Amino acid sequence: MRKKASKKDLVIPGPTLEDFADARRVLTGVAQITPMELSRYLSEELGQPVYLKCENLQRTGSYKIRGAYYRMSKLTEEEKSLGVVAASAGNHAQGVAFAAQEQGIKATIFTPIGVALPKLQATRSYGADVVLGGDTIQEPFREAKLFAQRTGAIRIPPFDHPDVIAGQATVGLEILEQTPDVATVIVPIGGGGLMAGVASALKQTAAAQGREIRVIGVQAENAASYPPSMAAGHPVEIELRSTISDGIAVGKPGELNFEIIRNAVDEIVTVSDDETASAILVLLERAKMVVEPSGAAGVAAILAGKIKATGPTVVILSGGNIDPMILERVISRGMVAAGRYMKIRIPLPDRPGQLARTSQIVSDQNANVVEVLHTRHGTGLQISQVELELHIETRGPEHAQAVLEALRADGYEPRVDF
Numbered sequence: 001m002r003k004k005a006s007k008k009d010l011v012i013p014g015p016t017l018e019d020f021a022d023a024r025r026v027l028t029g030v031a032q033i034t035p036m037e038l039s040r041y042l043s044e045e046l047g048q049p050v051y052l053k054c055e056n057l058q059r060t061g062s063y064k065i066r067g068a069y070y071r072m073s074k075l076t077e078e079e080k081s082l083g084v085v086a087a088s089a090g091n092h093a094q095g096v097a098f099a100a101q102e103q104g105i106k107a108t109i110f111t112p113i114g115v116a117l118p119k120l121q122a123t124r125s126y127g128a129d130v131v132l133g134g135d136t137i138q139e140p141f142r143e144a145k146l147f148a149q150r151t152g153a154i155r156i157p158p159f160d161h162p163d164v165i166a167g168q169a170t171v172g173l174e175i176l177e178q179t180p181d182v183a184t185v186i187v188p189i190g191g192g193g194l195m196a197g198v199a200s201a202l203k204q205t206a207a208a209q210g211r212e213i214r215v216i217g218v219q220a221e222n223a224a225s226y227p228p229s230m231a232a233g234h235p236v237e238i239e240l241r242s243t244i245s246d247g248i249a250v251g252k253p254g255e256l257n258f259e260i261i262r263n264a265v266d267e268i269v270t271v272s273d274d275e276t277a278s279a280i281l282v283l284l285e286r287a288k289m290v291v292e293p294s295g296a297a298g299v300a301a302i303l304a305g306k307i308k309a310t311g312p313t314v315v316i317l318s319g320g321n322i323d324p325m326i327l328e329r330v331i332s333r334g335m336v337a338a339g340r341y342m343k344i345r346i347p348l349p350d351r352p353g354q355l356a357r358t359s360q361i362v363s364d365q366n367a368n369v370v371e372v373l374h375t376r377h378g379t380g381l382q383i384s385q386v387e388l389e390l391h392i393e394t395r396g397p398e399h400a401q402a403v404l405e406a407l408r409a410d411g412y413e414p415r416v417d418f
Contacts, residue, residue, distance in 0.1 A: 010203060010204065010207040011263065012200050012203060012204060012260055012263045012264050013256070013259045013260060013263065014162055014165055014196065014200060014256055014259070014260050015162050015163075015165055015166040015169065015197075015200065016204070017201070017204050017205065017208070019162070019166045019169075020166055020169040020170065020172075020173060020197075020200075020201050021173075022166070023066070023070045023163075023166040023167050023169060023170050024170045024173055026069070026070055026073050027066055027069060027070060027167065027170055030059075030065070030069055030099075030102060031058065031059065031065055031066045031069065031170065032057070032058055032059055033174055034053065034054045034055050034057050034058050034174070035054045035057060036051050036052070036053055036054070036174075036175070036178040036179060036314070037051065037052045037054060037287065038050070038051055038052075039051070039052050039286065039287055041282065041286040041287070042282075042286075042299065042302055042303075042315070045302055045303060046302050046307065046309060046313060048183075048184075048309050048310065048311060048312065048313050049311075049312045049313065050302065050313050050314075050315060051178075051179055051182075051312065051313070051314045051315070052287060052289070052299075052314075052315055052317055053171065053174070053175055053178075053314050053315065053316045053317065054289065054317050055171060055295070055316060055317055055318050055319065056289060056290065056291050056292070056295050056317045056318070056319055056320030057320065059098065060091070060094040060095055060098045060122070060126075060321075061091065061094065061122075061319055061320045061321040062091040062094070062095065062247075062292075062295070062318060062319030062320070062321060063168060063171055063194055063316075063318055063319070064091045064092050064094065064095030064096075064158075064319075065094075065095040065098050065099055066095075066167040066168050066170050066171065067095070067159075067161075067163070067164035067165065067166075067167035067168045067193055067197070068086075068092070068095040068096045068098075068099040068156055068164070068167070069095075069098075069099035069102065069103070069167060070163050070164070070166055070167030071099075071156055071157075071161060071163040071164050071167065072084060072099050072100065072103050072105060072156065073103065074163050075105075075154060079154050080103065080104075080105050082151065082152040082153050082154060083100075083105060083106035083107065083108060083151070083153040083154070084096065084100055084105055084106070084107050084108070084153055084154045084155070084156050085107070085108045085109070085110070085144050085147050085148050085151075085153040085154070085155055085156070086107070086108075086109055086110070086144060086155065086156045086157075086158070087109070087110045087111070087137065087140035087141040087143070087144035088109060088111060088137075088140075088158060089111050089112050089114075089115050089116075089119070089137055089140075089246065090115070090116070090119050090246065090247055090321060091119075091247055091319050091321055092158040093109045093111055093115075093119065093123045093128070093130075094119065094122050094123050094126065094321070096109060096128070096156050097109060097122075097123045097124075097126035097127065097128035098126045100126075100127070100128065101126045101127045101128075106129075107126075107127070107128040107129070108128065108129045108130075108131065108144075108147060108153060109123055109128045109129070109130050109131070110131045110133065110140035110141075110143045110144045110147070111123070111130060111131070111132060111140055112132070112133070112134050112135060112136060112137055112139070112140055113132050113133065113134065113135060114135065115132070116323040116326070117323070118321070118323055118324070119321060119323075120132075122321075131143065157254075158191060158193060159190070159191035159192055159193025159194075159196070159250075159254045159257055160191060160192075160193070160254030160255060160256055160257055161256070162256065164193050164197075165193055165196045165197045165200070165256065165257070165260070166197060167197070168193050168194045168196070168197035168198065169197030169198060169200060169201040170197075170201075171194065171197070171198050171316065172185075172197060172198035172199070172200075172201030172202045172205075173201055173205075175198070175202070175314050175316075176201075176202070176205055179312055179314055181311070181312050182213060182311075182312050182313070182314050183212075183213060183214060183309065183310055183311025183312055183313065184213070184214040184215075184216065184307075184309040184310070184311065184312075184313040184314070185198065185199075185202060185213060185214070185215050185216070185313070185314045185315075185316070186216045186217075186218060186298035186301065186302070186307060186313065186314070186315045186316065187199070187215065187216070187217055187218070187298065187316050187318075188217075188218050188219075188245075188247075188248050188294055188295065188297040188298060188316065188318050189217040189218065189219050189226055189248060189261075189268065190219075190223075190247060190248030190249065190250040190294065191250040191252075191253060191254045191257060192226070192250075192253050192254050192257030192258060192260075192261050193254065193257060194316070194318060195215075195217050195257070195261055195265065196254075196256070196257040196260040196261055196264075198215070198316070199215045199260065199261060199264035199265050200260050200264050202215055202264075203215065203264045214266050214267075214309065215264060215265050215266055216265070216266060216267045216268070216269065216301075216307060216309075217261070217265050217267070217268040217269070218268070218269055218270070218271060218297040218298050218300070218301045219248060219268060219269075219270050219271075219297070220243045220244075220245035220248055220249060220270065220271065220272075220273070220276070220293075220294075220297065221243075221270035221271060221272050222240065222241035222242060222243040222249075222273070223238075223240050223241070223243050223245065223248060223249040223250065223251070224238070224268075224270045225237070225238045225250060225251055225252055225253055226253055226258075226261065226268050227268055227270070229252075229253050229258060230262060230268065233262075234258070235252050235253040235254070235255060235258045236252065236253075237251050237252040238251055238252070239251070243273055243293075244273045244276060244277065244293040244326070244330060244333075245273070245276055245293040245294045245297060246293070246294070247292060247293070247294030247295070247318070247319060248294040248297065269301050269306045269307070271297055271300040271301050271304060271306065272304075273293075273333070274333065274336075274337040275300040275301075275303065275304045275337070276293050276296055276297060276300045277293075277330045277331075277333040277334035277337055278300065278303060278334045278337045278338050279291075279296040279297075279299040279300035279303055279334075280293065280296045280322075280327075280330050280331070280334055281330075281331055281334030281335060281338065282299065282303060282334075283296060283299060283317070284331070289317060289320070290320050290322065290327070291317050291319070291320050291322070292319045292320055292321050292322040293322070293330065294318060294319060295316075295317045295318040295319040295320060296317070298315035298316060298317075299315055299317070302315065335393070336418050338396065339394065339396045339397030339398075339399075339400050340393060340394055340395065340396055340400075341370075341391070341392070341393055341394070341418075342391075342392055342394065342400050342416055342417075342418060343389065343390070343391050343392075343416070343417040343418050344389070344390050344392065344404070344407075344414040344415060344416050344417065345387055345388070345389050345414070345415045345417060346358060346387070346388045346389075346390070346407065346412050346413065346414045346415070347381060347382075347385050347386075347387055347388075347413060348385060348386050348387070348388050348412075349384065349385060349386075350376070350384050350385055350386045354386075354388070355372075355374060355388060357410075358388060358390075358407065358412065359372075361403075361406050361407055361410055361412075362390065362392060362403060362406075362407075364406065365399070365402055365403045365406050366399075367392050367393065367394050367399065367400075367403045368392065368393040368394075369390055369391070369392055370391040370392065370393050371389075371390075371391035372388070372389070372390060372391075373388070373389035374386060374387075374388055374389075375387050375389070389417075404416070
């Protein structure tokens with residue numbers, strides 16, 4: 001168990017409380033002080049008061065403008081005249097574009113060809129020149145570096161820079177003001193810019209006050225570079241696997257971010273895509289919040305039972321920039337993960353009345369049939385059989401099981417696809 005912190009024995013590298021205060025001053029009137037909302041549903045789940053820090057409602061839809069704007073505010077007039085450049089497929093692109101527009105700086109953003117259309121349009125709407133190229137973020141990173149060397153433009157990193165960290169730390173300062181008795185803060189982690197800033201601000205302030213605040217990080221399990229890095233004692237690069245949480249899919253921690261997080265963060269947990277999808281659905285239904293997968297990671301950890309907390313707990317919803325088409329798929333995935341939607345296949349005798357009979361059984365269980373497919377071409381069917389595919393909405397796992405048992409009791413053999 002971590003001993004009680006004190007101002008004397010706490011050593012966190014990087015920006016100081018004075019730097020964070022300066023960032024707060026610079027960002028006044030630029031970054032919004034986002035709402036802090038009590039979630040009764042999550043409070044019941046965790047057994048402690050749970051508050052949502054709504055950075056999904058921030059300008060540009062995420063916290064990223066804080067670090068980007070503060071970093072640019074530190075540039076000399078000569079550096080500003082050369083312009084800025086960044087590589088990003090999402091929130092960082094919008095943050096840099098917005099911050100550059102606010103400060104009258106020309107911005108060039110390199111982004112993969114497959115960038116979501118809403119993010120591309122938003123970045124361009126802030127006045128940035130957007131250059132598309134490459135299937136992954138690696139090529140835009142290379143091109144941004146070459147562009148900076150060729151033109152002298154200043155690269156604005158997404159997380160690994162003291163000014164970026166200081167800007168993101170202002171989220172932590174707001175948390176302390178909005179929930180002075182906070183005991184635990186849960187933060188999504190990608191490269192570590194947000195976590196480094198928030199954790200450092202919280203821990204340094206708590207030490208000065210002679211108290212403790214527990215800080216827990218959450219990563220997508222298919223992009224979890226911090227657990228092996230913490231075990232190794234230095235940043236370790238991992239092979240990224242596919243994840244819906246693209247905003248925190250970073251293969252290697254930032255150098256400064258890692259040092260801060262190693263000294264200031266109490267625990268790091270991971271969540272699956274299914275757990276994240278369920279969290280997005282809960283936030284939509286219970287909190288009326290549209291949150292992107294990366295921003296829902298902390299809520300996913302609570303719902304999955306991976307967080308133990310005492311006292312008031314704050315979860316940072318780091319962003320809300322989700323493509324509507326992705327949101328549709330995520331909602332469906334979330335309903336499946338929550339046991340509220342399933343697809344079943346039922347082989348039936350090829351004779352009249354079978355469709356009506358099975359539909360009546362489902363109806364008697366008060367389940368809702370969303371879609372029906374009736375075919376004679378299913379794999380493994382006998383020549384005298386057809387296959388019925390039903391997409392069914394249920395109230396949860398127990399209700400879904402009741403539907404299956406009712407069908408089996410009537411002699412049918414339903415097979416669950418998802």
